[in-house]
Amino acid sequence: MAEEFAVRMVDITKAFGTKAVGTKVVANKNVHLDLRKGEILSLLGENGSGKTTLMNMLSGIYFPDSGKIFVDGNEVTIASPHDAFELGIGMVHQHFKLVNVLTAAENIELGLPGKTVVDRKAIAAKIQEICDRYGFVIDPNKKVYDMSVSEKQTLEIVKTLYRGANVLILDEPTAVLTPQETERLFAVMRNMKADGKSIIIITHKLHEVLEISDRVAVLRKGEYIGDMRTADADAQKLTDMMVGRAVALNIERSEPKDTVERLRIRGLTVKDPDGITRLDHIDLDVFGGEILGIAGISGCGQKELLESIAGLQPTEEGSSIRFFPEGGESAEGEELVGLNPRSIADMGVKLAFVPEDRLGMGLVGSMDLTDNMMLKRYRQGRGIFADRRPPHTLAETVVKELEVVTPSLDTPVRRLSGGNVQKVLVGREIAMSPTVLMSAYAVRGLDINTSYTIYRLLNEQKKKGVAVIYVGEDLDVLLELCDRIAVLCGGKLNAIVDGRATTKEEVGYLMTYLKDTDGKEGQA
Numbered sequence: 001m002a003e004e005f006a007v008r009m010v011d012i013t014k015a016f017g018t019k020a021v022g023t024k025v026v027a028n029k030n031v032h033l034d035l036r037k038g039e040i041l042s043l044l045g046e047n048g049s050g051k052t053t054l055m056n057m058l059s060g061i062y063f064p065d066s067g068k069i070f071v072d073g074n075e076v077t078i079a080s081p082h083d084a085f086e087l088g089i090g091m092v093h094q095h096f097k098l099v100n101v102l103t104a105a106e107n108i109e110l111g112l113p114g115k116t117v118v119d120r121k122a123i124a125a126k127i128q129e130i131c132d133r134y135g136f137v138i139d140p141n142k143k144v145y146d147m148s149v150s151e152k153q154t155l156e157i158v159k160t161l162y163r164g165a166n167v168l169i170l171d172e173p174t175a176v177l178t179p180q181e182t183e184r185l186f187a188v189m190r191n192m193k194a195d196g197k198s199i200i201i202i203t204h205k206l207h208e209v210l211e212i213s214d215r216v217a218v219l220r221k222g223e224y225i226g227d228m229r230t231a232d233a234d235a236q237k238l239t240d241m242m243v244g245r246a247v248a249l250n251i252e253r254s255e256p257k258d259t260v261e262r263l264r265i266r267g268l269t270v271k272d273p274d275g276i277t278r279l280d281h282i283d284l285d286v287f288g289g290e291i292l293g294i295a296g297i298s299g300c301g302q303k304e305l306l307e308s309i310a311g312l313q314p315t316e317e318g319s320s321i322r323f324f325p326e327g328g329e330s331a332e333g334e335e336l337v338g339l340n341p342r343s344i345a346d347m348g349v350k351l352a353f354v355p356e357d358r359l360g361m362g363l364v365g366s367m368d369l370t371d372n373m374m375l376k377r378y379r380q381g382r383g384i385f386a387d388r389r390p391p392h393t394l395a396e397t398v399v400k401e402l403e404v405v406t407p408s409l410d411t412p413v414r415r416l417s418g419g420n421v422q423k424v425l426v427g428r429e430i431a432m433s434p435t436v437l438m439s440a441y442a443v444r445g446l447d448i449n450t451s452y453t454i455y456r457l458l459n460e461q462k463k464k465g466v467a468v469i470y471v472g473e474d475l476d477v478l479l480e481l482c483d484r485i486a487v488l489c490g491g492k493l494n495a496i497v498d499g500r501a502t503t504k505e506e507v508g509y510l511m512t513y514l515k516d517t518d519g520k521e522g523q524a
Helices: 051-058 081-086 104-109 120-134 149-162 179-194 206-212 235-243 302-309 341-346 358-362 369-374 389-401 418-430 448-463 475-481 504-512
Strands: 005-016 025-036 040-045 066-071 074-076 089-092 167-171 198-202 215-220 223-229 260-271 277-288 291-295 320-323 351-354 436-440 467-471 484-489 492-498 513-515 521-523
Touching: 005 051, 025 040, 025 051, 025 198, 025 215, 040 051, 040 206, 040 235, 051 089, 051 167, 051 198, 081 089, 089 149, 104 120, 104 149, 120 149, 120 179, 149 167, 149 179, 179 198, 179 206, 179 504, 206 235, 215 235, 223 235, 235 448, 260 302, 277 302, 277 467, 277 492, 291 302, 291 448, 291 475, 291 504, 302 436, 302 467, 341 351, 351 418, 358 418, 369 389, 369 418, 389 418, 418 436, 418 448, 436 448, 448 467, 448 475, 475 504, 484 504, 492 504, 492 513, 504 513
Parallel strands: 025 223, 040 198, 040 215, 089 167, 167 198, 291 467, 291 484, 351 436, 436 467
Antiparallel strands: 005 025, 005 066, 066 074, 215 223, 260 277, 260 320, 484 492, 513 521
């Protein structure tokens, strides 16, 4: 019997920019992709390989320049997300498309055609039917702003199924989930597959690809390279297909040597403008010559911790962050609380910071690569004019060493893919030769090859005596990269564990259940 295809994409080509001014970039070139009914297909590729662009065409966000799309054997035209939904295709994006002040049921119903008066009982009943069928847990009356990241993602998937989707596209669905939440998501995906749904998952986590998918398709530089059954694949084969050459998949973690105390954090408390406590009396020591990992589910204080050290976050009375240029044992240290980033730099403290918000805080989207490099160096020029030569050279070096995909150094960074934006930011911060290097999700959105390049760079900084603070979401990487791991839960420091001795399950548990001072435990 012939195979049944849910979707076939034939000779799909898509380019952006204007050829006349030399900025035309081909995102997809003659790509052929098949998705079978009742299949989980993983889509792999390096940054800039065209994965998201291809799926955006299938979901109606972009329109292909050429090529054909077939759904259930029929050639179709998908010119909008509405067209995609009419064909039973839905996409759950990495950044959720929800209205925070509305309930789950209201978000699901929002935008659907129907009567003026909404039948809330009927909506809740249909939501419950979907949850019962696939194993979701969701409260229809819960406001989005009260939901965890996992609950928001569940809502996005239920919203897509509510609209009748038979083909689901999940973009980096496990990016900010704990191991336990990931397992629950995978169980739901298997239930959907058993019900005949077809799923495409975009991810950079190869161990998850091997665990959940039936088949893997690989793109490289916008072109379709091939596919293989997951049963015949391993991490090395897939990486070599993505990159086009052999890549070493190991993090060479050395034992810390000659460590010195660089930061001593005591009683660090941070509240947001609404008075909600984001960090609650954190005590933490940071040493040069080691990589300190910070683990926690999204919103548990990771952002506030790094921004407090960088002088970007107001702290409460009694908070102290002392920096020790010569090591904590023999020096008094310099108090950083109350200082802004410029004052900290004027003290001679070399802090490098890769923030979570790449374009909102780390880089200026409308500026080109050279100008973004200059943001850290403009005060080094003489006279009233800034010297553009060193930043230009640095930009060239970052583009070459980190393989940044860009039409030119004059291209505004907002026109680059998310992964390439991250490469520019990480490369600039490491080039500062810092004493303390802080990174929040440094490899988020990066392909496996570039991710291992970043891990190597962080280890090189560690060997140079730099104190590296690494906030990450992939627990496998945290356990392989970091010397110690501080686990945050509900804004509190729940535990500090040895990266070499702990397990992923232990860290995941500590991220979710808060230890009380009397030894009891409770869910945060």
